Amino acid sequence: MNHAHPPRTIDVPPIRERTLQLLRPSVRAVMGRRWDVRLHGLEQVPAGPHxxxxxxxxxxDGPLLAAYHPHAVHALTKQEMFHGVPGLVLRAAGQVSLDRWSADPGAIKACIRILRDGGVVGVYPEGGRGAGEFTQIRAGAAYLALVTGAPVVPLAVFGTRDPGGDTNSRPRRGAPIDFVYGAPVRIEPVAFPRTQEQIRRSTVFLHEALCAHLDAARALTGRELPGPLPTESPSATASTKEHIDD
Known part of the structure; x- marks a missing residue:
């Protein structure tokens, strides 16, 4: 893909994934000894950028996705995690720092660069940890698809937090964890300039697809989500300032 097309990514440094590729097998082995991780629908995951x-x-959720997804994933990760040793590990593993509370064109352009280079981007469109019901989503994933034409692969996760567990809790040892992949959602790419209405419509379309996939994943696994966090963090703003076609 052309890095000169708006939004321009020709000057965005490419994100390396060598360290992530080296870490994935050992991390997967450690996690596999602690939890019963079950992957469903891997045939739905495309080989190219997505x-x-x-x-x-x-x-x-993030460490398991990084370890178990068929390809190396560069996930949008809240900037608060990029401090101390965890921050060093995240940067070395090619994860993308995101300011969740204000416009962050640098993070979005980094993701566009990854997709244009043939890589994989991970997005948590709900904007933070919670009930996992896709009740509301932000527009970032739809915007990335509008710009790059990369398909969006829905993923429904069950078991990474026990009912009543807080935001930093881990599932009990031996707990079953299910990752259920769905059919790729394709959003027709739109050339510059992209309008807020186009982004809104694409987000609504993706939201409906994610909710439908979650229902299908429940039926497939017979599992339920853990419910809301004991004390929900302030909900992420619904407005999106990711329209950065400059």
Missing amino acids: IVASNHLGLM
């Missing part, structure tokens, strides 16, 4: 749009229950 966006993984997952519900978000708890702390372990």
Whole structure:
């Protein structure tokens, strides 16, 4: 894909994934000894660039996605995680720092660069950990699809937080964890300039697809989500300032 097309990514440094590829097998082995991780629908995951749009229950969602997805994933990760040793690991593993509370064109352009280079981006469109019901979503995943034409792969996660567990809790040892992939959602790419109405319509379309996939994943696994966090964090703003076609 052309990095000169708006939004321009020709000057965005490419994100390396060598460290992530080296870490994935050992991390997967450690997690596999602690939990019963079950993957469903892997045949739905395309070989080329794509966006993984997952519900978000708890702390372990990101590490499990990074370890178990068929391809190396560069996930949008809240900037608060990029401090100390965890921050060093996240940067080395090619994860993308995101300011969830204000416009962050740098993060969005980094994701567009990854997709244009043939990579995989992970997005938690709910904007934070919670019940994982896809009750509301932000527009970031739909915007990335509008710009790049990359398909969005729905992912429904069950078991990464036990009922009543707080935002940083881990599932009990031996707990079953299910990752259920759905059929890719394709959003027709739109050339510059993209309008807020186009982004809104694409977000609504994707939202409906994610909710339908979650229902199908429940039926497939017979599992339910853990419910809301004991104390919900302030809901993420519904407005999206990711329209950065400059």
